[in-house]
Amino acid sequence: MQKKIVLVLALLSLIGVSVAASPQDLLKGYESQSGKASQARGEQLFNAKHGKEWSCASCHETPPNHDTKHIVTGKLIKSLSPNSNPDRFTDQAKVEKWFKRNCNDVLGRECVAQEKADVLSWLLTVK
Amino acid sequence: MKTYFLLSLLALLALLALPASAARMAMPADAPKSYEAECASCHMAYPPGLLSQKNWQNIMSGLDKHFGTDASLDAKTQTEITQWLMKNAATREKYAAFAPENRITKTAWFMRKHDEIRAEVWKRAGVKSPANCAACHTDAVKGIFNEDNIRIPAK
Numbered sequence: 001m002q003k004k005i006v007l008v009l010a011l012l013s014l015i016g017v018s019v020a021a022s023p024q025d026l027l028k029g030y031e032s033q034s035g036k037a038s039q040a041r042g043e044q045l046f047n048a049k050h051g052k053e054w055s056c057a058s059c060h061e062t063p064p065n066h067d068t069k070h071i072v073t074g075k076l077i078k079s080l081s082p083n084s085n086p087d088r089f090t091d092q093a094k095v096e097k098w099f100k101r102n103c104n105d106v107l108g109r110e111c112v113a114q115e116k117a118d119v120l121s122w123l124l125t126v127k
Numbered sequence: 128m129k130t131y132f133l134l135s136l137l138a139l140l141a142l143l144a145l146p147a148s149a150a151r152m153a154m155p156a157d158a159p160k161s162y163e164a165e166c167a168s169c170h171m172a173y174p175p176g177l178l179s180q181k182n183w184q185n186i187m188s189g190l191d192k193h194f195g196t197d198a199s200l201d202a203k204t205q206t207e208i209t210q211w212l213m214k215n216a217a218t219r220e221k222y223a224a225f226a227p228e229n230r231i232t233k234t235a236w237f238m239r240k241h242d243e244i245r246a247e248v249w250k251r252a253g254v255k256s257p258a259n260c261a262a263c264h265t266d267a268v269k270g271i272f273n274e275d276n277i278r279i280p281a282k
Contacts, residue, residue: 053195069255070169070170072194072195072196072255072256072258073169073170073171073255073256073258073259074253074254074255074256074259074262075167075168075169075170075171075259077168097200097201100197100199101196101197101198101199102197104191104197105195105196105197
């Protein structure tokens with residue numbers, strides 16, 4: 001059953017339909033494509049630099065539970081953790097878009113499902 | 128009669144002078160929602176009239192490497208925003224000149240307008256970057272850039 005939901009969500013996102021989801025749904029989706037999420041790995045990935053100029057925390061700060069400013073442009077970035085901002089991780093297409101952009105900026109490549117699961121599982125613990 | 132003539136001439140001149148100044152560079156009313164959603168999440172939604180067609184074309188075809196960051200879009204949104212930018216790009220010679228590095232901040236008019244700003248001011252935490260128009264131009268998001276609406280952050 002879980003697999004079916006994930007499959008439907010994936011198909012909908014492929015055709016560009018904005019899918020309302022909960023952060024927990026998204027986490028399950030990423031876990032089903034990889035393995036069980038690790039909050040510790042997620043925290044580490046979020047806070048460390050990965051050979052490039054920025055970490056995730058360069059813009060989102062840490063813990064990411066408050067509004068911050070873009071490190072270059074100074075533009076307001078709304079709080080990232082779902083506990084502090086209920087709008088976060090509720091739109092799969094948007095989540096995928098930002099993972100793609102920001103992983104390219106921070107790691108120089110796209111993130112794999114396991115990394116997304118890890119980071120999201122940690123963010124869900126950030127109060 | 129002569130006074131009336133002079134007054135209307137003055138009014139006409141004033142009207143003509145208005146668009147000649149970057150004091151006002153409003154956002155066209157038909158901006159697609161995606162422009163705000165996609166472009167203005169990282170920086171102000173710059174009025175398209177501040178860059179030439181060629182500059183916008185360059186920017187939109189290199190979004191995966193957008194001034195040091197990945198700002199890539201899905202194909203549909205990319206087309207929508209590109210077409211709108213092209214339609215509303217600068218037409219007057221001053222703004223339509225090719226901007227080096229596709230940066231508004233490298234245009235001749237921008238540099239002349241800001242030549243009295245010391246390097247240290249640009250680096251203040253409240254400013255961060257010349258791309259951050261609204262740091263000093265308090266009504267920049269409304270397209271108002273005139274000198275009465277400037278407040279430079281002290282830090």
